[in-house]
Amino acid sequence: MKEGGKMDxxxxxxxxxxxxxxxxxxxxxxxxxxxLYPSAERVIKxxxxxxxxxxxxxxxxxxxxxxxxxxxxxxxxNGEILIEISDKGIPxxxxxxxxxxxxxxxxxRKVGGLGIYIAKRMMDETSYERKDNKNIIxxxxxxxxxxxxxA
Numbered sequence: 001m002k003e004g005g006k007m008d009x010x011x012x013x014x015x016x017x018x019x020x021x022x023x024x025x026x027x028x029x030x031x032x033x034x035x036l037y038p039s040a041e042r043v044i045k046x047x048x049x050x051x052x053x054x055x056x057x058x059x060x061x062x063x064x065x066x067x068x069x070x071x072x073x074x075x076x077x078n079g080e081i082l083i084e085i086s087d088k089g090i091p092x093x094x095x096x097x098x099x100x101x102x103x104x105x106x107x108x109r110k111v112g113g114l115g116i117y118i119a120k121r122m123m124d125e126t127s128y129e130r131k132d133n134k135n136i137i138x139x140x141x142x143x144x145x146x147x148x149x150x151a
Contacts, residue, residue, distance in 0.1 A: 053115035062089025079144030
């Protein structure tokens with residue numbers, strides 16, 4: 001784990017097996033937070049689902065079959081968690097992908113895009129930037145009632 005500013009980072013191999021290490025790192029960041037909002041179970045479910053969708057997308061597509069790494073940063077401040085997920089893979093902004101038509105039946109839907117859509121819905125803010133030869137997805141979520149008081 002390396003430290004930068006107030007955000008802590010870990011680097012893992014871009015493999016699905018590394019996902020549990022990523023979640024353990026993120027959950028360690030929120031373990032001391034009181035009054036998780038709306039509930040601890042909901043916060044954990046939302047963070048896990050959003051992070052998994054982004055992480056598995058990187059594992060599946062960023063490195064086009066070659067070995068790569070994913071850097072995860074996490075910080076909790078004023079009742080919000082900020083998660084940064086970056087890779088040095090193929091440039092790709094998943095937020096530009098057309099949102100899936102969730103009103104049509106499964107047979108009529110185009111393949112792809114549902115995971116990113118879900119991740120965006122689970123988090124309060126999601127952004128992308130390409131910087132220093134990296135794809136960087138940043139996600140923010142209010143996880144404590146404290147953020148309402150501080151805002």
